[in-house]
Amino acid sequence: LAKTTQPISMDSYEGQEVNITCSHNNIATNDYITWYQQFPSQGPRFIIQGYKTKVTNEVASLFIPADRKSSTLSLPRVSLSDTAVYYCLVGDMNNYGQNFVFGPGTRLSVLP
Amino acid sequence: EAGVTQFPSHSVIEKGQTVTLRCDPISGHDNLYWYRRVMGKEIKFLLHFVKESKQDESGMPNNRFLAERTGGTYSTLKVQPAELEDSGVYFCASSQDRTGDSPLHFGNGTRLTVT
Numbered sequence: 035l036a037k038t039t040q041p042i043s044m045d046s047y048e049g050q051e052v053n054i055t056c057s058h059n060n061i062a063t064n065d066y067i068t069w070y071q072q073f074p075s076q077g078p079r080f081i082i083q084g085y086k087t088k089v090t091n092e093v094a095s096l097f098i099p100a101d102r103k104s105s106t107l108s109l110p111r112v113s114l115s116d117t118a119v120y121y122c123l124v125g126d127m128n129n130y131g132q133n134f135v136f137g138p139g140t141r142l143s144v145l146p
Numbered sequence: 147e148a149g150v151t152q153f154p155s156h157s158v159i160e161k162g163q164t165v166t167l168r169c170d171p172i173s174g175h176d177n178l179y180w181y182r183r184v185m186g187k188e189i190k191f192l193l194h195f196v197k198e199s200k201q202d203e204s205g206m207p208n209n210r211f212l213a214e215r216t217g218g219t220y221s222t223l224k225v226q227p228a229e230l231e232d233s234g235v236y237f238c239a240s241s242q243d244r245t246g247d248s249p250l251h252f253g254n255g256t257r258l259t260v261t
Contacts, residue, residue, distance in 0.1 A: 068249060077150070077237050077252030078189070131179065131202040134250075136189035 038122045043141040052109040054140050056122030059103045067098060067105045070121045072139070078121060082107070117144045148172065150253035152238050158259045164226040167256045169238030171220070177201075177241045178221050179250065180213060184234035192236075195221060228260045 039057040046052045058067070066085050070078035082089055082096045084105070089096040095108040109116060119141050125134040151170045159165050171178045180192040192211070193203040197218035206213070210229070215221040225232055235257050239250040 070252075075254065077239070077254045078250075080249040080251065083249055131191050131194045131205070134191065136181075138188055 037135070038124055038137050040120075040122050040137065040140045042138060043143070045143045045145060046112055047145050048113055049111050052112050052116075052142060052144075054107045054109075054120055054122075054142070055104060056107070057104045058122070058124045061102050061124050062126070064126045065124045066126075067096065067102075068123045068125070069094070069096065069107045070123065072119045072121065078136075081120075112142075112144045114144050114146060116142065118142060150238055150240055150251050152236075152253035152256050154256060155254065156257045156259075158261065159228055160261055161230055162227045164224065165228055165258060167223045167225075167236050167238075167258070169221045169223070169253060171238070171240030172242075172251055175240035175242050175251075176218070177243070178215060179239045179241075180221070180223055181237040181239065181252075182234050183237070184231065187234075189237065192223075225258070228258075230260050233258055233260045 040054060066083055068083040069081045071081050072078045082091055082094045084096040084098050086098050086102060097106045119139040121136055121139040123134055123136060150172055153168045157165050176197050178195040181189050182192055183189045191205040193206055193213055194201045195215045198215050210225055212224045213221060235255040237252050237255045239252045241250050242248045
């Protein structure tokens with residue numbers, strides 16, 4: 035199972051760009067990198083997913099270097115509502131089961 | 147499109163009682179997963195259905211837990227008899243297919259408290 039390591043917590047201010055880096059040194063060839071966001075009393079919500087290079091959608095960007103041993107989730111101009119726990123997961127998208135492992139995540143606090 | 151819905155949102159039962167959790171996946175999603183987070187721990191996989199078949203139930207903690215998905219639509223997770231350590235939040239998730247561009251969609255979970 036590809037293990038991930040990410041900071042336990044981060045603080046930011048409204049309007050700033052936030053970058054959360056995740057390490058996954060033993061990522062396998064078939065593994066994708068997926069980020070989820072979770073608010074209290076809600077289930078994890080899909081943010082972005084990628085395999086290599088850069089992926090961008092309407093809410094975030096995901097940067098993946100060539101060796102794929104890490105990835106960085108970039109949230110542009112955060113607001114108070116972005117305060118949440120962010121999970122980095124690595125796994126084979128043919129099986130979201132046992133090899134799709136949630137770690138403790140990064141608790142992002144956005145301050146006014 | 148309606149998201150993954152779970153019922154009930156909260157359940158408080160006594161040790162030894164039975165509880166049944168229900169999950170309605172997004173319409174058309176063949177893959178349905180159950181996860182749970184017990185107190186102070188991380189979200190853990192329980193099992194995976196493809197349509198009505200159990201694809202992987204290696205995460206089920208013991209035989210007090212029974213999951214079903216009759217007809218390949220909604221799923222139920224029954225805990226019988228419930229123990230104190232079963233307390234936690236049970237999440238259901240679904241996906242359309244098992245490719246890279248079909249992410250998991252989670253419900254908001256059922257918070258189970260066993261007293």
